[in-house]
Amino acid sequence: MNKARSIQQQAVADRLAQQFDIDAERILFLNEEKPEEPWLPAESLLTIARRSGNFQTIDESFDQYIEPLSQVVHRATVIDREGMTYTRSGVATINEREEVDAHALAAGRAVGAALTAAGFNPLRPGAVVSLDLALPGGDVRQADEAQSRNADLRRIHAIAERKGLILPLPGGGWDRAGYRRLLMEKFGVNTAAMFDATQRASFINILDQMPDAFADEFANVA
Amino acid sequence: MHPEQLKFEIYEEELLNPLHGHELSDVEMFVSSLLLGASREHPVGIKAIILGVNASKGYELSERKVKDIIRSLRKGHAFPIIASRKPPAGYWWCGSVEEMQEFIESFRSQALDELHTISQIVKHNFPALAGQLSLEDYTR
Numbered sequence: 001m002n003k004a005r006s007i008q009q010q011a012v013a014d015r016l017a018q019q020f021d022i023d024a025e026r027i028l029f030l031n032e033e034k035p036e037e038p039w040l041p042a043e044s045l046l047t048i049a050r051r052s053g054n055f056q057t058i059d060e061s062f063d064q065y066i067e068p069l070s071q072v073v074h075r076a077t078v079i080d081r082e083g084m085t086y087t088r089s090g091v092a093t094i095n096e097r098e099e100v101d102a103h104a105l106a107a108g109r110a111v112g113a114a115l116t117a118a119g120f121n122p123l124r125p126g127a128v129v130s131l132d133l134a135l136p137g138g139d140v141r142q143a144d145e146a147q148s149r150n151a152d153l154r155r156i157h158a159i160a161e162r163k164g165l166i167l168p169l170p171g172g173g174w175d176r177a178g179y180r181r182l183l184m185e186k187f188g189v190n191t192a193a194m195f196d197a198t199q200r201a202s203f204i205n206i207l208d209q210m211p212d213a214f215a216d217e218f219a220n221v222a
Numbered sequence: 223m224h225p226e227q228l229k230f231e232i233y234e235e236e237l238l239n240p241l242h243g244h245e246l247s248d249v250e251m252f253v254s255s256l257l258l259g260a261s262r263e264h265p266v267g268i269k270a271i272i273l274g275v276n277a278s279k280g281y282e283l284s285e286r287k288v289k290d291i292i293r294s295l296r297k298g299h300a301f302p303i304i305a306s307r308k309p310p311a312g313y314w315w316c317g318s319v320e321e322m323q324e325f326i327e328s329f330r331s332q333a334l335d336e337l338h339t340i341s342q343i344v345k346h347n348f349p350a351l352a353g354q355l356s357l358e359d360y361t362r
Contacts, residue, residue, distance in 0.1 A: 084277075142266070143274035148255035153237060166238065175241040193237075193258070194230035 005029065008036050016040075020048045027100055041100075042107035044102065055080055060111050062103065063089065066202060069186065070094045072102050073198055076110035079117050084140060088113035088148070089198040091205040109201070133176070149193065152200040156207065158190050164213025182190055182206075229258060230281055230358040232301065250299075252278060253291050257313055262321060263311030296307050321347070 005013065009029045017024035022044040030039045040048075042060050049058050056079045058148055063075040070093055077087040090109030092102040114123070160166045165179040180190040183203075187195075236246065246254065256274050260266040266274075268288045280306050283291075292313060295301045302316035304325040316322050337359055345352045 008283065093276060139270050139273060140277065142256060142259050142270075143277045145259060146252055146274065147278040149255045149258070152250050153234065157238065189227060191227065191234045193233045193234040194227055 006035065009038075012036055012038050014103040020044070022049075030097065030099065039108065040112075041104055042074075042111040045108065045111045045115060047113075049078070049120060052120070052121060055118070056083070058111075058114075060107055062107075063198065069206065070204060071202055071205060072106045073202065074103065074106040074110040075198075076107075076114040078114045078120075080118050084118070086114050086144060087197070088117055089201040091201040092196070094153075094204055096205075096209065117144070119124055145197070148197055149200070152195075152197070152204065152210060153193060156200065156204060159204065159207040162212055163207060163210045165207075182191075228296035229302070229317070230276060233315075236299055236301070244298055246295075246299065249275060249283070250291055250295060251277065253288075253296055254299075254301060254303075256313060257315055260312065260314035261317060262306070263310070264347060265314045267308055270312070 013027040014030075016022065016027055016038060017145050022040070023138045026041050026044060028039045028041075029035055029037065031037045046058055046060065047133055049055055058076070058078045060074060060076040062075040065072055072094065074090045075087060076090065077085060079085050087112055090106040090111070090113060092105035092109065094102045096102055097105060157166060160176075161174075165176070167175045167178070169175050170189045183190050183192060186206060187199065189204070192200060195203065230278060236254075236282045237251070237272050240246065252275060253271055256271065257266055265354045268285050272285070274285050275281065279335075292305075295303055302322065303313055304321060305311075316325065340351075
């Protein structure tokens with residue numbers, strides 16, 4: 001069920017609906033920290049991207065259900081006009097949000113991530129990176145995976161720090177004992193660097209749902 | 223720990239706790255990550271690194287710059303990135319003790335060959351300087 005929108009949120013939704021000819025009712029606002037940041041479902045993102053004419057192909061589909069983690073994984077692939085392929089996974093936990101079904105959430109994340117990787121931000125249409133390259137297919141995938149791994153690791157470390165899993169050491173550096181414990185518990189390994197894109201998205205989804213360390217610290221304060 | 227997991231562990235540890243506090247630059251991070259997907263059977267060559275950086279970062283590296291980056295990853299961050307000049311030629315993260323032993327042999331032979339070359343040049347053309355040649359000169 002959709003929560004009541006603020007005046008600012010309604011204005012953002014109306015503007016996007018008018019600009020891209022999409023259904024304003026399907027635009028959600030899921031980020032509590034940025035209440036005016038819109039969340040567009042996969043269908044709306046696909047509509048906008050297809051109309052842009054910047055892509056040869058855009059596909060999105062259900063990939064897998066990770067039973068031990070109660071997560072659904074969707075996968076999106078976009079091929080831009082230069083023939084560059086970007087594939088990204090989107091992950092959501094069952095019952096993660098009240099307002100939106102886990103499959104819709106995962107699909108939206110997958111499409112959003114794939115379009116972002118291709119340099120296309122639906123809120124800034126036209127911002128597509130033009131890559132004049134003739135890389136063999138395997139090399140393209142390796143380069144994309146290298147870039148994606150680093151971006152995801154930066155995000156994972158930032159979230160893990162916020163959740164108190166990576167702690168600053170007095171003499172400098174970071175204690176990641178808690179972080180490694182969580183990795184072992186959930187995935188049976190002690191580094192996220194070896195994960196593929198789907199596993200990284202799955203781990204990010206787990207981290208995102210943990211309480212912030214700051215909130216925990218004061219959880220028992222009346 | 224399984225050697226295949228070790229390289230990923232070393233890489234992530236370096237991101238969080240860089241050796242001597244010297245953080246990886248953006249392009250060093252990219253090259254390290256690119257090479258994590260490589261192996262002895264499928265190494266990544268200089269040309270592929272140049273194209274990969276161009277595709278992902280939007281600028282072109284020279285071959286010299288790629289070699290400098292590899293040197294920095296090895297020397298500044300102690301990453302066990304090894305290479306082969308024989309086909310399939312290229313770089314990859316070391317996956318076993320055997321691979322490292324082979325690389326040590328190859329690297330040592332190359333260094334000794336270069337020292338021998340300079341020794342020959344100096345002895346034949348600048349004999350007065352020959353007495354100054356010592357291994358110490360090349361290990362600074």
